[in-house]
Amino acid sequence: xxxxxxxxxxxxxxxxxxxxxxxxxxxxxxxxxxxxxxxxxxxxxxxxxxxxxxxxxxxxxxxxxxxxxxxxxxxxxxxxxxxxxxxxxxxxxxxxxxxxxxxxxxxxxxxxxxxxxxxxxxxxxxxxxxxxxxxxxxxxxxxxxxxxxxxxxxxxxxxxxxxxxxxxxxxxxxxxxxxxxxxxxxxxxxxxxxxxxxxxxxxxxxxxxxxxxxxxxxxxxxxxxxxxxxxxxxxxxxxxxxxxxxxxxxxxxxxxxxxxxxxxxxx
Numbered sequence: 001x002x003x004x005x006x007x008x009x010x011x012x013x014x015x016x017x018x019x020x021x022x023x024x025x026x027x028x029x030x031x032x033x034x035x036x037x038x039x040x041x042x043x044x045x046x047x048x049x050x051x052x053x054x055x056x057x058x059x060x061x062x063x064x065x066x067x068x069x070x071x072x073x074x075x076x077x078x079x080x081x082x083x084x085x086x087x088x089x090x091x092x093x094x095x096x097x098x099x100x101x102x103x104x105x106x107x108x109x110x111x112x113x114x115x116x117x118x119x120x121x122x123x124x125x126x127x128x129x130x131x132x133x134x135x136x137x138x139x140x141x142x143x144x145x146x147x148x149x150x151x152x153x154x155x156x157x158x159x160x161x162x163x164x165x166x167x168x169x170x171x172x173x174x175x176x177x178x179x180x181x182x183x184x185x186x187x188x189x190x191x192x193x194x195x196x197x198x199x200x201x202x203x204x205x206x207x208x209x210x211x212x213x214x215x216x217x218x219x220x221x222x223x224x225x226x227x228x229x230x231x232x233x234x235x236x237x238x239x240x241x242x243x244x245x246x247x248x249x250x251x252x253x254x255x256x257x258x259x260x261x262x263x264x265x266x267x
Contacts (some may be wrong), residue, residue, distance in 0.1 A: 055088070073117070083103075147169065147170060
């Protein structure tokens, strides 16, 4: 949704004469905010055209193929289609992007597992992993930074299951073992991510199910899109499908006029 706010804000800032080709302007604005894109197509629908100058867009349709918002991450498919968008023009004239009505959109995202694993192998992700304070079950407080993770890899399985392998390093003993996590994934009520029949194997030894259950129950509150409610954003998963070579996702998003995310368009 950040791209949509950037596009629309820039369009209404730039457009003065009716009939200016907004589609090409929007496509250029998107490319300027991406690292790379194999294909971008933007369609801005408005009838009659003067409504665009008046602060109204009937629909924005964006189709992207092979797009990279950052150098390390490639998104195979990103399609976005919005409902009507109503801009607060007086606020825009004061240099602020604001809405008279919420923005609603449906997004279709396809991620190839090959691209996901290339991202996971990147220095950017490894830097994030290095910052994690990771403990094995039963570890004491003084061992909080003893263990580190590296070389994560994801494999999508049949039946909406996923396998994650990662190297687990003991920084004290200077030893490294492989950890393997396998779980089914289900989205409940469009917002809650549920892990089904998870298993964890570390150096060939299965982690007891009671520890796995305690861990999954502990993170359950974090695996929900309702966390975005505090930002005046409603997000719901309409379709989620794991396949051996890709992840297929359809999401509905609504951003209310009071959302702080809209301030990103002003930066």
